[in-house]
Amino acid sequence: MGRLADSAPIRVFLVDDHVVVRRGMRAFFEMHDDIEILGEAVDGQAAVEQLAVLAAQDHLPDVLLMDLVMPRLDGVTATKAIKRLYPDVEVVALTSFSEAERVSAALQAGAAGYLLKDAEADEVVAAVRAARRGEVHLDPVVARKLTSTLVAPAHTATALTPRERQILVLVAQGRSNRDIASTLLISERTARTHVSNVLGKLGLASRTQAALWAVREGLVPEA
Structure with a gap:
């Protein structure tokens, strides 16, 4: 697959406590030469620690795919910490439909978008590219659920x-x-x-x- 014109590969970091999920994502990302897998972590705590090492090397990822339900440090708390320390790292939350309420917390914490875990491979790649460009990615299924519970702003x-x-x-x-x-x-x-x-x-x-x-x-x- 062709690399995006005149651009370096998008550096991606994977955070999920299921090794099968990480292997699957790595496999289909490696089919795209405009995406480079920079590393992976088994939970939020490990992600924060590994990003500190990458930051010291001035080699942070562009986009981080973050599972929301993990041991030690959950995805929402990890997202908040990472966005505070490294605001230029875009976080895309990975969730199941039953966990959609957690997405609101992830967005408040600074996530740029979200995907359902059963999303097609092409959609995951598209979400990563969109996040790198500073665009919003809304999974339509989760969006419909979230819009019904979204707190109304102070103004219209x-x-x-x-x-x-x-x-x-x-x-x-x-x-x-x-x-x-x-x-x-x-x-x-x-x-x-x-x-x-x-x-x-x-x-x-x-x-x-x-x-x-x-x-x-x-x-x-x-x-």
């Missing part, structure tokens, strides 16, 4: 300017700041400022939460 979409509503819709479509800038013919810095303003006005913590909220409010259709 009426608090947004027309341009901010445009921005919110594009965020909900999974667009990166670069894509938003290109679509609206504005600078990437201006797009980033608009996204920050939208999150602030709606009292939301992340692009992923904003995307879920936009779906629930009917601003964009469910996937």
Whole structure:
């Protein structure tokens, strides 16, 4: 498979307490030459420890796939620690449908997106690439469950300017700041400022939460 044009491989780190899951993910990632498996850990505690070693070598992963239910240190707590220490590392949560409520906590902790554990291999690869580009990845099955329980923000979409509503819709479509800038013919810095303003006005913590909220409010259709 061809490498993404003019880009280094996406460095991926796997965190799951089931060795079969890690082996399976490693196997299909190795079929893509734009993805490099940087390492793996058996639980959240081991992940934090191993990332400290990689940070000292200035070789942190771009994307970390994080199981949410693990011994010693669970995925939510580990995500919070990792995002505090290494904010540029994007975390994609791995969950089962029955654990969907944990996804809300993972998003609050800083996860960029989430996948069901039974997702097709191509979807997992797409989610990793999206996270590396700074885009939101919402599994549609989990999204529907989450939007029904999402806490309403302090303000409604009426608090947004027309341009901010445009921005919110594009965020909900999974667009990166670069894509938003290109679509609206504005600078990437201006797009980033608009996204920050939208999150602030709606009292939301992340692009992923904003995307879920936009779906629930009917601003964009469910996937």
